[in-house]
Amino acid sequence: KNEVEQSPQNLTAQEGEFITINCSYSVGISALHWLQQHPGGGIVSLFMLSSGKKKHGRLIATINIQEKHSSLHITASHPRDSAVYICAVSRGANSKLTFGKGITLSVRP
Amino acid sequence: DTGVSQNPRHKITKRGQNVTFRCDPISEHNRLYWYRQTLGQGPEFLTYFQNEAQLEKSRLLSDRFSAERPKGSFSTLEIQRTEQGDSAMYLCASSVTGIAEAFFGQGTRLTVV
Numbered sequence: 001k002n003e004v005e006q007s008p009q010n011l012t013a014q015e016g017e018f019i020t021i022n023c024s025y026s027v028g029i030s031a032l033h034w035l036q037q038h039p040g041g042g043i044v045s046l047f048m049l050s051s052g053k054k055k056h057g058r059l060i061a062t063i064n065i066q067e068k069h070s071s072l073h074i075t076a077s078h079p080r081d082s083a084v085y086i087c088a089v090s091r092g093a094n095s096k097l098t099f100g101k102g103i104t105l106s107v108r109p
Numbered sequence: 110d111t112g113v114s115q116n117p118r119h120k121i122t123k124r125g126q127n128v129t130f131r132c133d134p135i136s137e138h139n140r141l142y143w144y145r146q147t148l149g150q151g152p153e154f155l156t157y158f159q160n161e162a163q164l165e166k167s168r169l170l171s172d173r174f175s176a177e178r179p180k181g182s183f184s185t186l187e188i189q190r191t192e193q194g195d196s197a198m199y200l201c202a203s204s205v206t207g208i209a210e211a212f213f214g215q216g217t218r219l220t221v222v
Contacts, residue, residue, distance in 0.1 A: 098154070099153070
């Protein structure tokens with residue numbers, strides 16, 4: 001079992017829909033990261049959180065430390081949100097990341 | 110541009126050849142990480158440096174792989190005697206000690222033919 005699991009594996013949505021992507025992890029962590037990867041490879045950090053909830057524009061990230069679970073929500077989805085969304089965790093002092101497989105999101109106009 | 114820079118962006122090489130990739134981190138970042146990502150998978154940790162010291166290496170980093178960060182600034186990742194299984198995206202990230210957020214480069218996509 002991977003330390004970081006994401007669901008669903010792939011997701012297709014219609015423009016305007018509310019989208020939820022889930023992440024579960026099995027180890028103690030210092031922080032959980034949500035990252036976005038567009039075709040071509042570059043990875044952009046969306047959120048880093050260790051408790052509670054964070055919001056940036058149409059994106060909301062929540063984490064439940066007791067349940068070892070996090071969700072990324074996208075409100076009023078748009079085709080430009082189409083990308084791979086990756087959940088990762090960092091543990092301890094060296095801050096290296098352990099990644100989930102990522103979820104490919106496609107938002108249709 | 111003050112972000113993480115990786116060169117080259119793409120590399121096609123014949124099996125058995127050696128390749129070297131370069132990563133220039135954000136200038137004030139003392140930590141530098143290398144990750145490898147194969148198709149359809151999340152990135153996997155390879156190694157990391159704090160300043161010029163290589164502090165951890167994954168078991169994924171076979172004897173054919175070597176990484177350096179000689180002056181604590183840019184880093185190079187060399188793969189000797191490349192194999193088709195080395196085909197992947199090689200990602201570099203940098204951060205500051207005590208702050209978990211990492212900033213990624215665009216990656217180097219290696220294709221071994």
